[in-house]
Each structure stands twice: as C-alpha cells, then as structure tokens.
Amino acid sequence: MTREQLITQIKTKRSYLCIGLDSELEKLPASVQKQPDPIFFFNKMIIDATRDLCVSYKINTAFYESQGVKGWDAMQRTVEYIGEDHFRIADAKRGDIGNTSAQYAKAFFETLPFDAVTVAPYMGEDSVSPFLKQEGKWAIVLGLTSNKGAADFELQWMGEQRLYEKVLNKVSQWGNTDNLMFVVGATQASEFTHIRNLIPDHFLLVPGVGAQGGSLEEISAKAMNRDGGILVNASRAILFASGGSDFAEAARKQSSLYQQEMNGYLSQFAF
Amino acid sequence: MTREQLITQIKTKRSYLCIGLDSELEKLPASVQKQPDPIFFFNKMIIDATRDLCVSYKINTAFYESQGVKGWDAMQRTVEYIGEDHFRIADAKRGDIGNTSAQYAKAFFETLPFDAVTVAPYMGEDSVSPFLKQEGKWAIVLGLTSNKGAADFELQWMGEQRLYEKVLNKVSQWGNTDNLMFVVGATQASEFTHIRNLIPDHFLLVPGVGAQGGSLEEISAKAMNRDGGILVNASRAILFASGGSDFAEAARKQSSLYQQEMNGYLSQFAF
Numbered sequence: 001m002t003r004e005q006l007i008t009q010i011k012t013k014r015s016y017l018c019i020g021l022d023s024e025l026e027k028l029p030a031s032v033q034k035q036p037d038p039i040f041f042f043n044k045m046i047i048d049a050t051r052d053l054c055v056s057y058k059i060n061t062a063f064y065e066s067q068g069v070k071g072w073d074a075m076q077r078t079v080e081y082i083g084e085d086h087f088r089i090a091d092a093k094r095g096d097i098g099n100t101s102a103q104y105a106k107a108f109f110e111t112l113p114f115d116a117v118t119v120a121p122y123m124g125e126d127s128v129s130p131f132l133k134q135e136g137k138w139a140i141v142l143g144l145t146s147n148k149g150a151a152d153f154e155l156q157w158m159g160e161q162r163l164y165e166k167v168l169n170k171v172s173q174w175g176n177t178d179n180l181m182f183v184v185g186a187t188q189a190s191e192f193t194h195i196r197n198l199i200p201d202h203f204l205l206v207p208g209v210g211a212q213g214g215s216l217e218e219i220s221a222k223a224m225n226r227d228g229g230i231l232v233n234a235s236r237a238i239l240f241a242s243g244g245s246d247f248a249e250a251a252r253k254q255s256s257l258y259q260q261e262m263n264g265y266l267s268q269f270a271f
Numbered sequence: 272m273t274r275e276q277l278i279t280q281i282k283t284k285r286s287y288l289c290i291g292l293d294s295e296l297e298k299l300p301a302s303v304q305k306q307p308d309p310i311f312f313f314n315k316m317i318i319d320a321t322r323d324l325c326v327s328y329k330i331n332t333a334f335y336e337s338q339g340v341k342g343w344d345a346m347q348r349t350v351e352y353i354g355e356d357h358f359r360i361a362d363a364k365r366g367d368i369g370n371t372s373a374q375y376a377k378a379f380f381e382t383l384p385f386d387a388v389t390v391a392p393y394m395g396e397d398s399v400s401p402f403l404k405q406e407g408k409w410a411i412v413l414g415l416t417s418n419k420g421a422a423d424f425e426l427q428w429m430g431e432q433r434l435y436e437k438v439l440n441k442v443s444q445w446g447n448t449d450n451l452m453f454v455v456g457a458t459q460a461s462e463f464t465h466i467r468n469l470i471p472d473h474f475l476l477v478p479g480v481g482a483q484g485g486s487l488e489e490i491s492a493k494a495m496n497r498d499g500g501i502l503v504n505a506s507r508a509i510l511f512a513s514g515g516s517d518f519a520e521a522a523r524k525q526s527s528l529y530q531q532e533m534n535g536y537l538s539q540f541a542f
Contacts, residue, residue: 024374062367062374068382072343095391096333096364097418103295103333111339120366120391122413124420142393147368149395152441158429170423 009055010228014263018056020235039074049248053255056087090114098126132175146185146208186214192222210237220265280326285534289327291506302516310345320519324526327358361385369397417456417479457485463493481508491536
C-alpha cells in the first residue's frame with residue numbers, strides 16, 4: 001500500500017486506528033478455544049466486526065510463533081483474510097546483517113502479503129535497507145518505544161542527542177516518507193512535539209494507547225500532521241473488551257469509540 | 272543446556288565450533304532441491320556429517336521464515352533432529368515489550384526446544400529479561416555485530432562509552448554467566464581485548480569467521496578465557512563448501528579443519 005492509498009483510507013474512514021491482533025491463545029474466550037483453529041477463528045470474527053472502523057491491522061508475530069507451525073499457519077491465513085484494503089503490519093521487530101534482513105523482507109513482503117514490517121535499528125543501515133526496496137512496502141523502525149526499558153538505551157544521551165533521536169535522524173536518511181515510518185510509543189507523549197520537529201512528514205506508528213495507558217487526545221494533538229500522519233494501535237483494549245462470546249460485538253463497540261474520537265481529532269488537527 | 276554442560280561439550284570435542292544452518296533454499300545443491308523437503312533434508316545431511324566436530328548449531332530464523340509455514344516446519348524438525356547434546360541457538364534477534372518477549376521465550380524455549388535465542392537490546396531490560404527466567408536457557412544479546420552498520424549506532428559514543436559497551440555493562444547486570452551471552456562479530460577483532468576487560472567470564476557468540484572474513488586465530492587469542500568462553504560460528508563456509516552432491520563430505524572436511532585449528536587454540540589459550 002502506498003502512502004497515497006493509506007491517506008485515502010484515513011480520509012474515507014475518518015480513522016487512523018490500527019488494531020493489533022495480539023491474539024494470545026490462552027486469553028481467547030472459552031467458546032473460541034473449542035474451535036479447531038481458535039486463533040484464526042478469533043481473528044476472523046474481530047476483522048469482520050471492525051473492517052470499516054480501522055485502516056490497519058497489526059499482527060504481532062510473537063503471539064503466533066509461540067504456537068509453532070500452526071501459529072504461523074494462523075498468521076498466514078489471517079493476513080490473507082485481511083485483504084488489500086487495510087495496511088497490514090507484521091510487528092516482528094526484525095533486523096540482521098544485510099543478506100539476512102533480505103530474507104526477512106522476502107518472508108513478510110513476498111511469502112506473506114504484509115505491507116510493512118517493524119524493524120529494530122541497533123545493527124544499522126544494512127539491517128534496515130533491505131526492507132526499503134519495494135514499491136508500496138514499508139519499514140517501520142523502532143524510535144522511542146512505549147515500555148519502561150526505553151529508558152535503558154533509547155533515552156540515553158549520545159553526544160547532543162538521545163539515542164532515539166539519533167536513530168530518527170540517521171534512519172530517515174536511508175529511506176523516505178513513502179517507505180519508512182517510525183514507532184513512537186503513546187506513553188512518551190512529552191516527546192512528540194520534539195519528534196515532529198525532527199521528522200515532520202513521516203508516518204508514526206503509535207502503540208501504547210489503551211492497556212498501556214497513553215492518551216489518544218494528547219498524542220493526536222501533538223503528533224498529527226496535515227496527512228494525518230499517525231496510526232494509533234490498540235490491541236488488548238479491543239480484542240479483550242469482552243471475555244465472553246460477545247467478544248466481536250464488544251470489539252466493534254470499542255473500535256467505534258476510538259473511530260469517533262479520531263474523527264474529531266482529524267477535523268481538529270488535520271483535515 | 273547449562274554452562275557446565277556446554278563446557279563439557281567443548282572439552283570433550285576439543286571444539287568451540289557453532290555451525291550456522293543458514294540453509295537458503297535457492298543455494299542448496301540441485302540434487303537436494305529435488306527432495307520433497309529440501310531444507311530439512313539438507314540440514315539432516317549436514318548435521319549427520321558434522322555432529323562430532325561442533326558443539327552448537329545455530330538456526331537463523333530468517334532463512335526459514337522466507338519459506339513461510341513450511342519453513343517453520345523445517346525449522347522445527349531440524350531443531351528436534353539436532354537433539355540435546357548440542358547447544359541449539361535460535362538466531363532470531365527478537366526483542367519486544369515484556370509480555371511480547373515472554374511469548375518469544377515460549378516460542379523458542381517451550382514450543383521449540385532451543386537452548387538460546389539471540390536478542391536485540393534496543394528496547395531495554397523488560398525486552399531481555401523474559402529470556403532469562405528458565406534454568407539452562409539463554410539470551411544471547413547483540414553487543415557488537417559483524418556488519419558495516421555496526422558503525423551507525425553500536426560504535427557511536429554515549430558519554431564515556433560506545434553504545435555497545437554500555438549494552439555489555441548494563442545487560443550483564445540483568446542476568447549472569449549462566450543465562451546470558453553476547454554476540455560479538457569476528458570482524459571486530461580490535462575490540463576483543465577491551466571487551467574481555469568489560470565482561471571477562473561471559474560466553475561470546477562470534478559470527479563472521481569465513482564468508483565475512485574474520486580471523487579465527489586472532490579471535491581465539493583475544494577472546495578465549497579459561498572456560499573456552501567462545502562459540503565461533505561459521506555458516507556459508509561450511510554449508511556451501513561444495514555446491515555439488517558431495518556437499519555433506521565437503522562440510523565435514525571444512526568443519527574438521529576448523530575443529531583441528533580450534534583444538535590447537537584451546538591448548539594454547541584455555542585448557
């Protein structure tokens with residue numbers, strides 16, 4: 001999906017919601033656990049209930065890999081089921097030496113039909129650039145993450161800048177606003193104004209709203225640009241809005257609340 | 272596998288060779304490509320030919336994920352086929368927020384029977400610690416990697432230290448020498464003496480010998496400690512020593528050359 005197509009999706013749906021399919025087997029409702037393929041069944045129900053309210057689905061590979069081969073199978077069927085009208089993110093946090101990152105790009109962009117992969121920047125340019133070579137495919141590089149551990153390295157000073165700022169500055173030179181986004185956690189609201197000074201035009205993927213406690217209003221006010229410019233992810237708050245057999249309706253209801261709130265912020269801060 | 276068991280393997284086999292099963296489908300010999308399950312067939316032949324010469328096998332997940340579900344299936348069968356007498360490394364470079372890293376630990380330590388997973392340190396403590404919770408299971412955290420991109424962030428100064436030194440110092444406080452190793456690339460030979468001052472006792476996983484050009488002698492002289500203390504990985508130099516149907520014999524021959532050389536360095540620098 002190109003940047004232009006993504007922006008069209010945001011404008012059409014009046015939403016910049018990304019739903020994170022962190023479909024942890026043990027947390028699925030009892031009625032779903034009985035299905036022959038519970039994770040895919042659950043995802044399908046969630047997707048069917050929320051398609052018109054979100055512009056993106058994010059599949060966190062960890063929750064699939066923990067189930068081994070059948071987890072990868074559920075992941076493959078899920079990303080195929082989503083289809084081409086949503087921006088499909090493999091939240092995989094990959095990154096390795098060049099020839100290996102190229103294999104990961106093949107895994108997620110060719111073998112599986114994702115539009116984007118999250119990438120860890122530690123190993124530098126040749127670990128990121130293999131994800132930047134295909135039209136309509138994206139690397140979403142970790143900038144400043146939502147977790148406590150962000151303080152250990154990302155927020156440490158490296159000369160005049162913190163590490164994560166150095167990452168934003170340097171990595172943004174390796175790609176462009178059509179193939180590169182950054183992860184910035186919603187729990188880091190105080191940094192967003194500053195981040196937008198460094199990279200005004202890149203899309204940001206913002207996890208950490210909902211279960212992790214970030215404020216959608218504050219993020220939207222500080223991080224949005226005239227293209228919208230952010231994808232805000234919610235996972236557990238939507239997937240597990242109800243633990244009963246009405247989980248899909250509850251997920252729709254929660255997604256709808258986000259979409260309505262986002263509609264307002266889009267009018268206020270973007271278009 | 273515990274540290275003690277690993278050291279016993281090294282002493283018994285007089286080897287600290289790790290064979291990297293970067294079994295890229297397109298590079299496999301024509302005779303192997305015809306098999307119904309070429310990657311597993313190839314790995315099985317390599318493993319059968321080299322078992323007594325190495326103490327570890329390293330599976331780089333990228334080369335399996337690029338083949339999708341059947342790649343994960345080949346990975347699972349390979350790690351099961353290796354068995355418990357070798358130190359089985361998932362070279363996966365994972366790392367995410369705590370609850371997600373816990374899912375990766377489950378994937379590689381429970382669903383698949385690996386002994387160790389390589390982990391990217393960027394996201395800090397809660398991204399690493401879930402890999403440090405099980406007896407005999409290891410996190411191998413990226414310190415200084417073998418690629419050109421290491422210069423982009425890892426070798427940049429962060430106050431009085433380079434980033435990778437800060438990583439070694441900080442991460443080594445989160446675990447101990449029984450559950451934590453570090454990746455240091457063989458192409459970074461000039462740093463090894465310094466690294467051993469920082470972390471004298473931790474095992475190091477050293478890729479980059481062979482195709483990437485690092486010197487086994489120099490690494491061994493500088494990085495070995497009285498427990499051996501290093502696992503040196505070779506992948507392409509062994510797997511593709513011959514591109515013909517004699518690939519397994521050629522892999523054995525190349526592995527044997529490494530083992531003989533290592534035997535000498537063990538006498539000289541360790542035990």
